[in-house]
Amino acid sequence: MKVLKFGGSSVANAERIKLVKKIVESNAKDDKQIIVVSAFSGVTDLLLEAAEQAALRNEGYTQIMEEIEKRHLDTARELLPVSSQSKILSAVKRELNTLETLLEGAFLIGETTSKLLDRILGYGELLSSYIIGEFFVSEGLDAIHKDSRTLIKTDENYGRAAVDFTTTNHLCETYFGTVTYKIIVAPGFVASSANGNSTTLGRGGSDYTAAIMAGAVNASVLEIWTDVSGMYTANPKLVKQAFAIPDISYEEAMELSHFGAKVLYPPTIQPVLMRGIPIHIRNTFHPEEKGTFIRKNTNGSSRPVRGISHIDNMALLSLEGSGMVGISGISKRFFEVLSLHNINVALITQASSEHSICIGIAEKDMQKAEKAVNEAFEYEIAAKKLNPVIVEDHLAIVALVGDNMKSHQGLSGKMFSALGQNNVNIRAIAQGASERNISAVIHKSDVKKALNTLHERFFEDNVKQLNIFVMGVGNVGEKFLNQIDRQKKYLKEKLRLNVRVVALSNSRKMYFDDNGIDLKNWKEALENGEAAGKEKFFEKVKELNLRNSIFVDNTASDIVAATYADYLKNSIAVVTCNKIACSSVFEHYSLLKDLSRKYNAPFLFETNVGAGLPIIDTLKNLVASGDKVNKIQAVLSGSLNFVFNNFNDKNSFNEVVKQAQAEGYTEPDPKIDLSGIDVMRKILILARESGYALEIADIENESFLPQESLDTVSVDDFYKSLADHKSHFEKIYTDAASKGCRLKYVAQFENGKAKVGLQHIPKDHPFYNLEGKDNIVLFFTERYNEQPLLVKGAGAGADVTASGIFADIIRAGNM
CATH class of the missing domain: 3.40.1160.10 (Acetylglutamate kinase-like)
Known part of the structure; x- marks a missing residue:
């Protein structure tokens, strides 16, 4: 039957x-x-x-x-x-x-x-x-x-x-x-x-x-x-990657049901458990699907965790005080009063010092429980032996469940590490003596992120999903999105990274899709998005509260750079090619680094210096391994290198700068590059990453531009000024050529001091043959004291900058 x-x-x-x-x-x-x-x-x-x-x-x-x-x-x-x-x-x-x-x-x-x-x-x-x-x-x-x-x-x-x-x-x-x-x-x-x-x-x-x-x-x-087609590894409405468990034991099913798996009501199992009658969960609308069999523990699954469940709308009730230590009967009275008021306890944890007892109850019973417990211990509270009961609401319980968990070491560590890396704060922990479940109390706003994080950790073969929020989709941003679209399959198969772009924004519009934006039609989606706003964008990112979130700044905006601290405080990684934050006052730079460490949120800016070249990463590895930087010499502007490699007695300086801008080698305002401020920012960042507390004002700037050009207020005026001072630039070129030298804009840091300026480079110098838009950096350190460590390659251009951002995304994903 x-x-x-x-x-x-x-x-x-x-x-x-x-x-x-x-x-x-x-x-x-x-x-x-x-x-x-x-x-x-x-x-x-x-x-x-x-x-x-x-x-x-x-x-x-x-x-x-x-x-x-x-x-x-x-x-x-x-x-x-x-x-x-x-x-x-x-x-x-x-x-x-x-x-x-x-x-x-x-x-x-x-x-x-x-x-x-x-x-x-x-x-x-x-x-x-x-x-x-x-x-x-x-x-x-x-x-x-x-x-x-x-x-x-x-x-x-x-x-x-x-x-x-x-x-x-x-x-x-x-x-x-x-x-x-x-x-x-x-x-x-x-x-x-x-x-x-x-x-x-x-x-x-x-x-x-x-x-x-x-x-x-x-x-x-x-x-x-x-x-639904059975009991799932997690709530499929919250975890899209969840799948039906083909076979599960009675005990595992009861644990999952107790912790909120609504497919089955826990007492259901009792009448059939004693007789060993299997329960088969099936889908009325898809009867062809296999569903889940619940029966005696005969499964041979290699997975120690069989499911992840949760209970919403919970509260924590804590009774504590020195008067509890060594006093028998306190726990009995505590649980007795709850029982008398028909208050069900979902979770219990007690400090080994016997100084406190903490329980999880339904939020709807919170006020009734608080009143009842305070009345029951009125004498002890008045005598200062116990504190009035402490109540916390807006909580939820998440639980890992599995019969085989007890035979696998380190599951608790993996669980709490995964949650901690995503800024999910744990208020209480409980583990049954059977070791069939590990429960954690968290804020209910973190439930979706917690379930997805744990499901990814225990069920998705360690494929890590990265949720990317992109600000700035101009030349660099567009190349970056194209690279992600081309490499998604490779990243998932080879690096176990599932990269999803969840949000895009330019100066006018922003668009969000928490299922991931189709990168083949992103321009149309963005155009149909809502009005952009830096604060609105951040609030939406925070509201989505997705695991492994990364904010990517492809702009040169100081307003966007000023928001980094907000992202880091919410454990959202920041990847940026925008140099403004790291070259701001040292106190702010240090704050961002501290926030990154405190909230376990990567703050990566490899493209701040050298676009896609591994300059900052190389420097970090030197410092981390105990080496000391004594001197840095560098050509750090691909834009200026392109300009001076193409400027000669046949081309006017004005025309070469326009060509550099047209080919994407300069900032939208080329004066930022030609004034030396961009190079100053880069050498400042390298000095700071070397361990020196420098400010931008400490850097000596030997400008080659006439003062009139520096004083212009628009791009058009700047170009007009360059044309007006044609003879000034021709003289700079002829002076270098007469000595058999080439012009290179060089940054140098030595003995705690930094300077930037145009230099005559002789033929025997490593900088002489630097072509096109290439950058070169020489690190003179205690280990590399005779022959410097040299990093050289393309240091400007949308493609290489985008690839540098991409590399930082991968670094963040592997942290």
Whole structure:
């Protein structure tokens, strides 16, 4: 004999009930089937609302009653042939009239007792099962409807009645053992006391009904049909990568259900567990899918963690004080008072010093619990032996579950490390003696991030998802996005990094998609986005609260650079080619570095010096390994190197600068490059990364530009000034050429001092043959004191800058 239970979503309307009939019909050739059904989706909530309105003497309950009546009558008419509708509709209306009478009673007396509420709430299942049973009969199935109240007997603890299993098992064995019909349709949730009063089995009662019947008849299987394809590794609504667990033990299923996996109600397992009856979770809308089998622990899974679950809307209640140490009975009194007030405890943790006890309870019970505990320990609190109870709300519990966890070392460390790296603060920790679960209390706003982080760590073969938020999609930004799009497959397969661009912004528009932006159509998506704003962008990033978030700044904006601290404080990594932040006042530079360390958020700016060249990374490795930088000589401006490599007696200086800008080698305002400020920023950053506290004002700048050019206020005026001073630049060139030298704009740092300026470079110098837009850096250190460590290569251009940003993204992902 099989027992099949169909939940509210499976019987929500006539179309879905027809799907149920197909499933039942496909098993008709097998043994008997007991079909347990829930109320139509949403009906129990409507019944509860109607009862509440009636108790408040609000006549609005009659409108709710009309909605309930319409849903049931319309469904019956759609399912049943006209020839058999009259009798069945009359029976449904009689039940609805009785229900209306009960609600009128609540309206007249202005209250609902728990006994009355049980009668009212049971009508959802009573009506749905009757209509479905009659539909089966009309379709030619060998079916009968049976009222579960005649089979399941309970005490009179209304709202959550306890089952009398001796009587119930006897009644079920007798009825199901003798009934000749192949299909018996029964309502879930409802039962009755020995005195014949209607009772209910509490939350998840329909699952429980099915399990009670399955246990009583020793069914071959209990099938729970719902709207998902089994028990998932995590909530699939929050974790898109979650997948159905094919096989799981009873104990693991109970743990997952206890911690919020809503597919199954924990008490459901008890009646079938003792008899070893398997439970099969299946999808009504995809019956071809395998679902999840719950049975004795026979799985050979190599994964120690089988699932991740969570409970929302929790609170922590802490009782602490020196008066607890060494005093017996405190814990007993604490838990006794909670029990007396029907407050369920979901988590317990106690300090080994016995100085405090901390418990997790439902947030709705928080105020009741606080009042009850403070009253119970009023004397100790007044005597200063205990502190008034401490309450924290807006919390949630996340839990790792698995039978094999106890035989694997380091799981707790991996769990807490993964959460910590994503700035998920843990308020309390608990681990059962069976080591079947590890639980952590976190803020409820972090639940989605925590679940995704843990799922990635334990179920996705260590493929790390990086969520990228990009500010600036101009020349460099566009190249960067193209590179990501081309390399996504390689990154996932070879580096185990799943890189998703979640947000884009330019100066006018910004666009967010937390599922990842299609990089083949990003321009259209951005154009249709909302109005841009630096603060709005940051608030949206913070609101999404995604794991492994990285903010990428491809701008040259001081306003954007000023936001880095906000991102780092929220454990959001910052990758930037914008030199402004790292060349700002030393105090701010140090703050950003400190925030990066404090909040475990990488702050990477390799492209600040040398575009894609590994200059800063090389310098960091030298310093980290204990080497000391004594001197740096460098050509750090690919823009200026391009200009002076192309400037000669045949080309005017003005034309060469325009060419450099057109080919993307200069900033939008070329005066930033030609004034030397860009090179000053770069040598300043290298000096700081070498361990020196320098300011930009400490750097000597030997400018080659006329003062008039430096004083211009627009790009057009700057170019006009360059043209007006043509002879000045020609003289600079001829002076160098006459000595057999080439012009190079050189930055130098030595003995704690830095300077930048145009120099005549002779033929025997390493800088002489530096071509095109190349950069070169010479590091003279204690280890490299005779021959400097040399880094050379393309130091400007959108492609190489974008590749440098890309490299920093990969570095951040591997941290």
